[in-house]
Amino acid sequence: MGNEEKICKVYLLLKDYPSFNLEKAVCNHGFFMMAPNVWDPITKSLNRPLRLYDNLASVNVTISKPPEYNFLLIQVHGVDNLSYADKEAILGQVSRMMRLSTKNENDVQQFQKIHPEAKNVGFGRIFRSPSLFEDAVKTILLCFCNWENSLRMARNLCQLQLELSIGLIKVAKPDPQSQKGGYKKRKHDSSSSSSTQTKTIQQSVGNFPSAEELASVDLEILEYHCSMGFRASQVHKFAKDVISGKCKLSHFETYESQKELHKKLMKINGFGYFVSANISMCLGFYGKVPADTETIRHLKEVHKRKKCTKKNFRSMAEAVYKEYAPYQCLAYWFELAKYYEQKLGKLSELPSSRYGSVSGSQYGSTINTD
Secondary structure, X not given: OOOOOOEEEEEEEOOOOOOOOHHHHHOOOHHHHOOOOEEEOOOOEEEXXXXXXXXXXXXXXXXXXXXXXXXXXXXXXXXXXXXXXXXXXXXXXXXXXXXXXXHHHHHHHHHHHHOHHHHHHOOOOOOOOOOHHHHHHHHHHOOOOOHHHHHHHHHHHHHHHHHHHOOOOOOEEEOOOOOOOOEEEOOOOHHHHHHHHOOOOOOOOOOOOXXXXXXXXXXXXXXXXXXXXXXXXXXXXXXXXXXXOOOOHHHHOOOOOHHHHHHHHOOOOXXXXXXXXXXXXXXXXXXXXXXXXXXXXXXXXXXXXXXXXXXXXXXXXXXXXXXXXXXXXXXXXXXXXXXXXXXXXXXXXXXXXXHHHOOHHHOOOOOOOO
16 A cells, blocks of 8 residues: 555546547647657547746646546646646646637637538647647758657657756756846755655656756757757757747747738847747637648648748748638648548557657658748
8 A cells, every 4th residue: 555656637528629639639749749749549548748837847747538527637646636736737738638728619610610520530639738838949950851859859858858957967957147037157065966856756768958048058968968069059049048048939929920920020030930930820810821841742642732942831831721711720630630641541559669650751751841
């Protein structure tokens, strides 16, 4: 009895979201395959770390939908009790991943009205991350590389976060002389490690690193540990801009116009058309297809647009999906998911060892074309 795992149960009611299905809400986009997400095909549950209210400590959770009950069960491992603030933080992150809100539910229903096939299979939500920062960095990881490398870089970042959390990697500390919250180098010492390891909540699985964590390490460490190529400097600068306030992510959550949002995102260093369109999708705007060379393959193969090239693929995508406005991106992702499942079987039943094949990399290189 004394060795039983501590678990705190948190419940997320689904009565206001009649279209919701956990398996379909998760297993529809490559983000669910990227660390630290772990989908269990047997139990139909999602495992990953989430952050507590302080945004520092992480706990591992299992998210499932008990049969016959209209709620999500969130099992928080390693603790037997959580504060109200911590529970609310966890509920907020799960709601974001699953797109559980009045607006999201309305988007699903409106899209399914104009896309009967999507309604028949219960498609309408595209899985996303617990935070916009994680969405943005993962989108950067999709650029100019094949899908297997994107998966590898996400795993490396989560391993980096775990090593940071237990004090195995040197960090920098905020420079009090910097008005922008900059960081300066600090030598690692054993006292910081021991104090971390004696926390009440022990972290055993790497979470996706926060902006604060990525900005706290030297660029050389990020390059060495994560093998991200040119993306390391881009991600590092983005993290620093976020914590300094130069890039206010919360402001992007308030936009009501995709045109204005896209224009603002395009001004961020390294955010080209693909990155901006994909982040817009993560923010609930579906009017732009995050088109890359996978889109070219798809338009040629599925829509028989044989003259599709890097010069015209965006305009061609707009023409193909305009009938689904303002949900063009949902229609596009519905087709991609359908295509992959025809080739590989249900994404929700695919073993993680085959995740690398779920992309155009199996049928042709997938690179970003910003």
